[in-house]
Amino acid sequence: MFLFSTKQRKLGKNQKRGMQYCLLVQMALFIVLLCFLSTTASGAEAPMAKLKCSSRCGNVNIPYPFGIGRNRDCYFDEGFEISCNKTTGNVPVLRQTGLEVLNISIADGTIQVKNPVTFFCAGNSGRQPANLTGTPFVYSERQNRFTAVSCGHVAWVSSDEYFVGGCRSICEGTGINYGNCEVGINCCQTTIPPHLSAITISTDIHRGRGDDCNNDYAFLVDKNWFRSIASVSDFSVNEYHENVPVVLKWSLNFDHTSDKLFHRFIGRNESRADDDPMPCCTKLNATPPYDQSRLQCSCPRGFEGNPYLGDPCYDIDECTDQKICGNGGASSCMNIPGGHTCYIVAQRTRVKLILIGLGAGMGLLLLLISAWWIHKVLKKRKNIKRKQIFFKRNGGLLLEQRLSSGEVNVEKIKLFKSKELEKSTDNFNVDRILGHGGQGTVYKGMLADGKIVAVKRSTIIDESQLSYFINEVVILSQINHRHVVQLLGCCLETEVPLLVYEFIPNGTLSQYIHEQNEEFPLTWEIRLRIATEIAGALFYLHTSATFPIYHRDIKSTNILLDAKYRAKVADFGTSRSVAIDQTHVTTLVHGTFGYMDPEYFQSSQFTDKSDVYSFGVVLVELLTGQKPIFSSRSPEQVRSLATYFIISMQEDRLFDILDAQVVKGGSKADIAIVANLARRCLNLSGRKRPTMREVMAELEGVQMAEKATSHGGKNYEEVEYLRTELVEPWDVISSSTDTGPAVDGGAASSRTHGILLLPFKSL
Secondary structure, eight states: OHHHHHHHHHHHHHHHHHHHHHHHHHHHHHHHHHHHHHHHHHHHTOOOSOTTSOOEETTEEOOTTOEESSOGGGSSSGGGEEEOSTTTTSSOEETTTOOBEEEEETTTTEEEEEEEOEEOSSSSOSOOOOOOTTSSEEEOTTTEEEEEEOBTSEEEEEETTEEEEEEEBBOOSSOOOHHHHHHTBSOEEEOOOSSBSOOEEEEOOOTTSOSOTTTSEEEEEEHHHHHHHHTTSOOOGGGGTTEEEEEEEEOEEOOTTTOHHHHHHHHHHHHOOTTOOOOEEEEEOOOTTOSSOEEEEEOOTTEESOGGGTOOOEEOOGGGSTTTTOSTTOOEEEEETTEEEEEOOOHHHHHHHHHHHHHHHHHHHHHHHHHHHHHHHHHHHHHHHHHHHHHHHTTHHHHHHHHHTTSSOGGGOEEOOHHHHHHHTTTTOGGGEEEEETTEEEEEEEOTTSOEEEEEEEOOOOGGGHHHHHHHHHHHHHOOOTTBOOEEEEEOSSSSOEEEEEOOTTOBHHHHHHSOOSSSOOOHHHHHHHHHHHHHHHHIIIIISSSOEEOSOOOGGGEEEOTTOOEEEOOOTTOEEOOTTOOEEEOOOOSOTTTSOHHHHHHOEEEHHHHHHHHHHHHHHHHHOOOSEEEOSSTTOEEEHHHHHHHHHHTTOHHHHSOHHHHHHSOHHHHHHHHHHHHHHTOSSGGGSOOHHHHHHHHHHHHHHHHHHHHOHHHHHHHHHHHHHSOTTSOOOOOOSOOOSOOSHHHHHHHHHHHHTOOOTTO
16 A cells, blocks of 8 residues: 555656656747747848948848948948949949959958959960059958969069069879869969068060960969869869959058047947957058058857947857757757857657657647548548439439330430539630520530530529439430430539530521621522421421420521531420320420410410421521511511511512522522421411421422522433322322412422422431
């Protein structure tokens, strides 16, 4: 019991220590974060140029006391003025010396510039290093080296006619690189004394040696730059446009009476405590080539900034370098003003921290991955369930039942996936819209196999009519007629059903009738061919399909023209299928004003003769070029084309209302036959209208008569032969009524009777 209580007490203490330890770790992390933010903010607040002065030219930072332009307040004096404009190629150039600036260092008090190379041609000639007399600059003796590429000859440096240094190299077959120059092979190097502002380079090469300036030359160069370049490969100044980097030291003229700013620096420096990490300035005594005292400022070690602006320097965070405490067993770094300190963390504690961090990180990562995966799964399940609901609501189960019963040829109908149709229409982009209708919007799409299709996005349908809709989809999918737009399949897993049809490229018949089209003018022959094709399609739907189909919305806008301008009957959204022994369909009145059968409008009973009436209106459109509903001479009076056409025929004014292309291309006899056929189709009594079989037979007869007339009498005799010899196998169609006015005498009469006896070849 005592042992158990002791263990329990120790466990409680360990738990407390663990909680305290976790709290300390969190506080430490919080402090480190604050330090990081403060250090970042401090670094961002360290200005290098004066306010409202440009601090950059090209890729070079321009800190004060240097400055750009003619604004005197931006730089200390004329010696620190830098040009940066189109004349200099937008690169920084010291205006007094004309030297291009490569880099400026406030901490070192140096500036790196491009200096010319001196070439030896037939004696001492070529450009000399820049003369810095009268400027705040001198050549840095610590960072520059005099280098001569002239093996077998002595090259020396002089200043004010005094020899200050020189070297000589030996000739060997190897190239010019840093290692060779150190030992004097093919080139040599030497140091220069301090405080040089003007130097002259010369050699003992004898005259008459030749004018090859690329073999012998000398230059003063930044030793660090030369080491980095010449250590990699053989060195050649030609690659650097005959200029090399040189380091110049600079300082400020110190005038006790003119510049109060530097009095303040000096005063601060004199009163500064040893542990005060403030920027300090050093007064330099007058030394050649300067005849007065100079001033040089720099931030203390461990700080950065621009002390010439009078602002304090900012501490450098040395702990950003992860390797700074990597040696000597130290594992952690703490930044302090002006430096840093390294300390050792216990091995066990460090391992524990690492394990805790890894565990927390892995746990968080797994949590995020799990949440993402669960979200994707739930979203996928939601989409699947949503598609199932739409599929069921749109009659998918009923369609599957019909497909599985074996009554339908499955190969002729396809159930498309919603993703496939969305991709094919670019998510039903408005730019893909082909047209709008009462039953939905039609989009142009491209399937994965490259086939172009028309996708009809239906309006929301009544669920009570789903059985009719599915029945029509199944029946229409079985239709295979060259003048009926083919239904390829459907998609039922969307909010509204999607129907996929073959794509018909040349628009609607209405566009060609009522709009001018020079590329495809509707001649009499073309109008007659299109009318015959439409009649053949309707006859097929009424009698030759598996079940008779009434279109219920025949109009010129529902007649499409394919690539060869052949007619295609489209838009079966309001179509109804009937039993073979059924004569009519009782439905709500639906159709387009101007095309609608008046008898159907009164009785709500749609028959095959209702389609005949609508076809008659289309036939009159082809003959007259008028719209089914149009304005007469009085803008307020709107007239029906069907009524206008019948009245015009009764008043014997048929040829006054015909389209010019019809009058120009057709014979009066043929036009009269087609006009009489249109009038019979528009009879107010459905029983007196011809069937689509009779309509098509008459139109085909006119077509054949047209061809016989255009090819001469031989073909005409063949037509007559067909009429007299082969009359029995086909039905004889009577045309004793509504034959219209007699045109062209007996020839017209015989042609008319011959047409009525012609066989129907499309069955």
